[in-house]
Amino acid sequence: MDELESYFAGYGDLPREIILKHDLLRVGHWFTDAALELASQALVKSYRLFSYDLMPMKDMKRKEHRKTPEWFTIRRGMYGLRPVSIQTTLDSSSPYVIDVVDSQPKLFLNSQEICEVYFPKPMKYYTRKFPDGTAYHEIIAFGYFVTVFRNCQYWGPDEECRFCDININARQMKESKDFTFNAPVKPVEYMVEVARSIEQDATEEVGFTPPIDFLITGGTILKTLHGKNELAFYSEYVSALKWGGRRRFINLQTNGQDKETMKRYRAAGVDCHHSNMEVWDKRLFEWINPGKNRRVGWDGWVKSMIDEVDVFGEGNVRPNFVGGVEMAKPYGFETIDEAVKSTSDGVDFMMRNGIIPRFNQWRREPGSNLGSQHQQPAIPLEYYLQLMGNYYNSWKKYNLPMPRRECVHPERRIGSGHGTYDDILLLNELPDYEEAWDQGFNEGLKGCVTRQ
Numbered sequence: 001m002d003e004l005e006s007y008f009a010g011y012g013d014l015p016r017e018i019i020l021k022h023d024l025l026r027v028g029h030w031f032t033d034a035a036l037e038l039a040s041q042a043l044v045k046s047y048r049l050f051s052y053d054l055m056p057m058k059d060m061k062r063k064e065h066r067k068t069p070e071w072f073t074i075r076r077g078m079y080g081l082r083p084v085s086i087q088t089t090l091d092s093s094s095p096y097v098i099d100v101v102d103s104q105p106k107l108f109l110n111s112q113e114i115c116e117v118y119f120p121k122p123m124k125y126y127t128r129k130f131p132d133g134t135a136y137h138e139i140i141a142f143g144y145f146v147t148v149f150r151n152c153q154y155w156g157p158d159e160e161c162r163f164c165d166i167n168i169n170a171r172q173m174k175e176s177k178d179f180t181f182n183a184p185v186k187p188v189e190y191m192v193e194v195a196r197s198i199e200q201d202a203t204e205e206v207g208f209t210p211p212i213d214f215l216i217t218g219g220t221i222l223k224t225l226h227g228k229n230e231l232a233f234y235s236e237y238v239s240a241l242k243w244g245g246r247r248r249f250i251n252l253q254t255n256g257q258d259k260e261t262m263k264r265y266r267a268a269g270v271d272c273h274h275s276n277m278e279v280w281d282k283r284l285f286e287w288i289n290p291g292k293n294r295r296v297g298w299d300g301w302v303k304s305m306i307d308e309v310d311v312f313g314e315g316n317v318r319p320n321f322v323g324g325v326e327m328a329k330p331y332g333f334e335t336i337d338e339a340v341k342s343t344s345d346g347v348d349f350m351m352r353n354g355i356i357p358r359f360n361q362w363r364r365e366p367g368s369n370l371g372s373q374h375q376q377p378a379i380p381l382e383y384y385l386q387l388m389g390n391y392y393n394s395w396k397k398y399n400l401p402m403p404r405r406e407c408v409h410p411e412r413r414i415g416s417g418h419g420t421y422d423d424i425l426l427l428n429e430l431p432d433y434e435e436a437w438d439q440g441f442n443e444g445l446k447g448c449v450t451r452q
């Protein structure tokens with residue numbers, strides 16, 4: 001507690017929610033039996049792409065992987081926290097524990113109560129299944145996220161991004177026998193049907209009328225998959241989702257591409273592109289992303305992100321970075337100052353060019369190359385706090401648009417559970433932040449969507 005409060009005092013210009021959230025993502029959290037019982041009624045964690053856990057699934061003796069929520073919200077408590085969502089990041093040795101007091105889940109740090117916790121309600125389509133037993137929510141998670149290819153053709157230590165556990169995660173899900181869909185490629189017709197179901201529920205029951213956002217992602221396709229190259233493979237899903245209903249906004253994650261390829265993705269229906277660079281420093285890009293470096297290279301990647309702004313527009317180029325991986329052992333930066341300077345320079349460069357990067361916090365997954373080959377201590381909290389302060393300053397300096405939040409799940413419409421890159425903008429800039437949260441966000445966020 002003293003340590004946490006010293007950060008509150010030392011970083012008084014940052015919202016306290018940002019500080020606590022980074023710590024919860026940094027060292028994970030755990031659930032008591034009572035909390036697990038309550039959480040098992042919530043919107044279940046999807047293991048949608050990576051595991052985002054600090055421990056392997058085989059060590060979850062109470063089947064936590066099927067009982068914990070996709071995210072949870074922290075609020076109120078001794079610091080009067082405003083609500084922010086935290087992506088569930090399991091670690092049985094974490095000092096943060098969620099327990100239940102008088103039927104209310106609460107967050108504890110070393111047995112000291114910090115705040116209230118809320119679990120997200122499952123959406124109606126989570127109860128539906130295809131005739132073969134496949135659960136709808138294993139095709140599209142929380143009304144938004146669809147991993148159409150669950151493996152990556154960057155394979156092994158010479159190709160795979162070193163922080164990534166996509167292939168290990170798919171394997172541990174299959175071995176657990178607790179998931180209904182384990183094939184590497186999702187059928188297009190399943191995705192179309194689940195999207196229809198989500199749209200129907202959103203319209204009829206939630207009264208959600210803005211364009212519904214979806215995100216399509218998956219591993220790299222180096223040559224072909226099911227007879228198609230990467231462009232043809234992903235474009236089929238993009239077009240089926242984009243034109244399969246009314247007013248949809250399609251996000252796509254792929255490698256950096258040349259401008260002509262991006263135009264073809266745009267024509268297929270992509271509205272926002274995420275060419276996830278993962279780490280800014282050139283030397284570390286080459287070490288951490290060996291496959292991406294060989295195929296595209298640092299210079300090619302940066303050029304592709306800049307070109308994407310011409311194709312998709314300002315605010316619709318949102319590459320992901322794995323926040324903190326630039327301090328990974330053994331070749332990462334050794335000091336916080338070096339890491340913060342390098343990545344903040346990258347953020348400023350990108351924002352100057354209309355690119356708004358995302359920082360999905362590194363979870364040090366044990367099945368990844370980095371997690372399995374080297375001891376990886378938690379990244380210092382100062383790194384995240386300084387980086388996010390600089391991120392906010394650059395965003396202000398270049399007068400960039402507010403983040404777009406049009407997920408059909410109300411608790412996803414503010415911020416993203418896996419990082420604070422949107423939280424810091426919304427917490428600082430949205431005057432009625434808490435009211436917007438309580439109103440289900442439809443009205444409160446009208447002024448918050450990306451300019452279009």
Ligand code: SF4
Pocket residue numbers: 151152153154159160161164165166218219220
């Ligand atoms: S491109 Fe890298 S981060 Fe993406 S799935 Fe493949 S190995 Fe993982």
